Amino acid sequence: MKIIPAIDVRGGRCVRLYQGDYNREQMYSEDPVSVALKWQHDGAELLHLVDLDGARDGTPTNRDILATIAGQTSCPCEVGGGIREEDHIRWYLDHGVNRIILGSMAISDPPRFRQICRTFPGRIVLALDARNGFVSTRGWREDSALRAEDLLIQVSNLPLAAVQYTDIAKDGTLEGPNLPAVRSMATLCPFTFITAGGIGTLDHIRALERLDRELDGKIWGVIVGQALYRGAFTLPEAIVAACGENLPGLTEKGP
Numbered sequence: 001m002k003i004i005p006a007i008d009v010r011g012g013r014c015v016r017l018y019q020g021d022y023n024r025e026q027m028y029s030e031d032p033v034s035v036a037l038k039w040q041h042d043g044a045e046l047l048h049l050v051d052l053d054g055a056r057d058g059t060p061t062n063r064d065i066l067a068t069i070a071g072q073t074s075c076p077c078e079v080g081g082g083i084r085e086e087d088h089i090r091w092y093l094d095h096g097v098n099r100i101i102l103g104s105m106a107i108s109d110p111p112r113f114r115q116i117c118r119t120f121p122g123r124i125v126l127a128l129d130a131r132n133g134f135v136s137t138r139g140w141r142e143d144s145a146l147r148a149e150d151l152l153i154q155v156s157n158l159p160l161a162a163v164q165y166t167d168i169a170k171d172g173t174l175e176g177p178n179l180p181a182v183r184s185m186a187t188l189c190p191f192t193f194i195t196a197g198g199i200g201t202l203d204h205i206r207a208l209e210r211l212d213r214e215l216d217g218k219i220w221g222v223i224v225g226q227a228l229y230r231g232a233f234t235l236p237e238a239i240v241a242a243c244g245e246n247l248p249g250l251t252e253k254g255p
Contacts, residue, residue: 001212001242002046002221003205004194005039005228005235007032007069009062010052016226018172022056028229036069036077039228042235047077048164048196048223050101054082063092070096080127089120099161103127106155107135107146114158121159125194128152128185131168152188162192164223172226174200176207183211186218196223202233202241209244 008015010025014032018024029035036047049069053061060082070077070092079092080101089100102124105113117124129136130148152163165185167178177198186193199205199222212219222242228235 001209001219001244003044003235003238003242004046004048004221004223005044006048006050006196006223006225007035007039008050008052008225009065012062012065015052016172016229017052022052024172026226026229032065033069033072036073036075039235040073040075043239044075044235046221047073047075049077049079049097051079051081055080056082058082058084060088060091063088067092067095067097070098078125080125086116086119089116089123093120093123099123099125101125101127101164103129103135106151110154114155117155117158117160122161124158124160125162125164126151126155126160126191127164127166129166129168130181133181136168148185149188152185156190160191162194162220163189164194164196165189166195166223167197170198171196173198174226174230174232176200176204177222179207179211182208182219183215186211186215189218192220193218194221194223195219196225199224200227200232202237205238205241206244209242213244 009032013027014029014035015025015027049066051060051062066079076098078099078101079097083100100123128148133147135146135148135151167181170178175198182195208222
């Protein structure tokens with residue numbers, strides 16, 4: 001199970017939000033590129049980059065910074081936030097980004113989402129962000145009437161690179177992941193499955209690793225943000241905790 005550091009950018013700075021609330025922001029660095037280089041140095045195998053301004057406003061805002069990260073690190077990068085057009089996707093891919101994260105479009109315009117997934121096979125990650133079991137969109141500011149499980153079923157025949165499931169109520173809280181929900185979603189998911197939300201201690205990572213073993217390797221990775229930035233543990237410590245009883249490098253089950 002991989003540990004995926006999150007780098008959320010707002011106003012050009014590396015920040016973290018509490019439960020996606022833009023009014024509850026903690027700034028951690030004025031230089032997101034240096035943060036990315038640190039995570040790479042510490043052993044990250046994938047970086048999760050989010051344009052928070054873009055997610056809120058519906059258009060890429062911090063794309064130059066995110067592209068700089070992709071260009072200056074050797075670590076694969078995935079990018080989300082405000083990506084609504086094919087031109088946005090092509091621009092990021094042309095600037096070294098490996099995968100594009102889309103969420104709102106899957107709800108607001110399903111036919112277009114399907115078309116984009118088929119235009120860019122294996123390069124689109126579905127951000128399945130849920131509050132009380134229902135999918136949220138547009139930077140987590142709007143809740144839909146669609147259950148997360150139903151959206152997963154609707155996209156099951158698309159050539160997605162992965163699905164990233166976030167329990168919004170847990171995000172940024174450090175209180176631990178919603179294990180029953182993660183179990184349910186991972187079991188249903190026919191794609192590479194990544195989870196996020198609530199990681200605050202190494203024991204939380206170990207709990208997910210045990211669940212991963214119970215599910216025969218269904219949880220490919222976990223996105224970690226707040227705990228790393230607050231120094232609850234280091235990235236190398238998290239990587240060791242995620243290995244569990246398995247030795248690193250013995251299993252290839254990535255995107």
